Amino acid sequence: MDSKVNLTPQRKAIYDVICESNNHPTAAEIIENLKENGFRFAYGTVYNSLHYLTEAGLIHELKLGEGSSRYDGNIDEHQHIQCEICGRVDEVFTEINGEWLEEIDKETGYTVKSHQVILKGVCPTCQNQ
Amino acid sequence: MDSKVNLTPQRKAIYDVICESNNHPTAAEIIENLKENGFRFAYGTVYNSLHYLTEAGLIHELKLGEGSSRYDGNIDEHQHIQCEICGRVDEVFTEINGEWLEEIDKETGYTVKSHQVILKGVCPTCQNQ
DNA sequence: TATTATTTTAGACTTAGTCTAAATATAGGT
DNA sequence: ACCTATATTTAGACTAAGTCTAAAATAATA
Known part of the structure; x- marks a missing residue:
């Protein structure tokens, strides 16, 4: 940096x-x-x-x-999940399995540089409504 | 459908x-x-x-x-990878491990409805240039 | 201080897409 | 076939998000 x-x-x-x-x-x-x-x-x-x-x-x-x-502002490696209902965005720290990325390298012939996962769901607050 | x-x-x-x-x-x-x-x-x-x-x-x-x-037009479950250099988009059929999604459910309290993975990399053609 | 490089500003402009009201097309009932 | 209701298309105005530009302001250097 x-x-x-x-x-x-x-x-x-x-x-x-x-x-x-x-x-x-x-x-x-x-x-x-x-x-x-x-x-x-x-x-x-x-x-x-x-x-x-x-x-x-x-x-x-x-x-x-x-x-x-x-x-x-959080630059640690992590992904995000967004609530379909209220739109709020939360962090997800459970990381994707590295083997998966290697598989893709093999499958596609690409050199994989980065991956981003966008999860959608219903947040705890919206579940109770 | x-x-x-x-x-x-x-x-x-x-x-x-x-x-x-x-x-x-x-x-x-x-x-x-x-x-x-x-x-x-x-x-x-x-x-x-x-x-x-x-x-x-x-x-x-x-x-x-x-x-x-x-x-x-391909509506089978799959993800995509895009070349950082030429912009082309290819399909990725190797699926993410289901356990990962369950983990996230636990970690965040969200009910996960969908996930999308966007991979970026360098395609075979652009690697040779 | 003079010169140069960097940053900010206002506002015009671009891109991708939405909205609206009128015109067309389609379908169902008699 | 004719009338009515519904769905679709059209042209073009409009919007949202962001980029670009040229001039003014700041900061850095000689």
């Missing part, structure tokens, strides 16, 4: 919002949240910062097939 | 394009392809048809995090 990350005030504020949120916010939600904290950055700045932070490895971009990306 | 699927000429033409393509086309690619075959449908019709066919279970919509959905 590069130690020369240039954390401008804008990038820091955005990073903080992501880390303090516990629900994997979208860019729109981040902007909303910044506004509540008294910040109002240009759209370009927000998207640019999100790319920068992602590139720097400080956050992860989650593409769950919703039309907008979500951002995650 | 409902046997009363209303396959209008437009829907049939779109379905055929998807089935005859071997590279999981996007809506834009489908429209392009239709044009080459002499069809020119309204955008609304194409998107509406894609939803209808997906809903009817005749095709699958793939959201690989690219900004536009792809469509797949």
Whole structure:
């Protein structure tokens, strides 16, 4: 990880919002949240910062097939599960079996570089309704 | 699967394009392809048809995090791998181990309904370049 | 201080897709 | 065949999410 990350005030504020949120916010939600904290950055700045932070490895971009990306301040290897009903996103730490990835390498001839698992289901809260 | 699927000429033409393509086309690619075959449908019709066919279970919509959905005429259970370099998408039939899904159920408290694995890598062709 | 590089800004623009109201086509009943 | 009801298609306006650009502001370096 590069130690020369240039954390401008804008990038820091955005990073903080992501880390303090516990629900994997979208860019729109981040902007909303910044506004509540008294910040109002240009759209370009927000998207640019999100790319920068992602590139720097400080956050992860989650593409769950919703039309907008979500951002995650937890950069440990993990996957996600999303509730079909309320939309909340939770972390999943049980990792996929490594053999499976090797199988795929053999089956497809691809050199597998990364995998992302998107789970959908019903969260505990929504189960009781 | 409902046997009363209303396959209008437009829907049939779109379905055929998807089935005859071997590279999981996007809506834009489908429209392009239709044009080459002499069809020119309204955008609304194409998107509406894609939803209808997906809903009817005749095709699958793939959201690989690219900004536009792809469509797949192969409705057998399988996953996908995409080449980071050329973008082509191939099928993966080696299935994930079922125990893994049960683990997640336990770990998260969610009732898991579906899972999608998006693999990224380098395809055989791009490896030789 | 002067120069250069980096970042932010506002706002125009793009892409992918949705929505709407009118026009067409299809199906069922008489 | 004719009337009515329902389903589908069409054109084009509209939306959401994000990118791009050129100018202004900051920061870093000589």
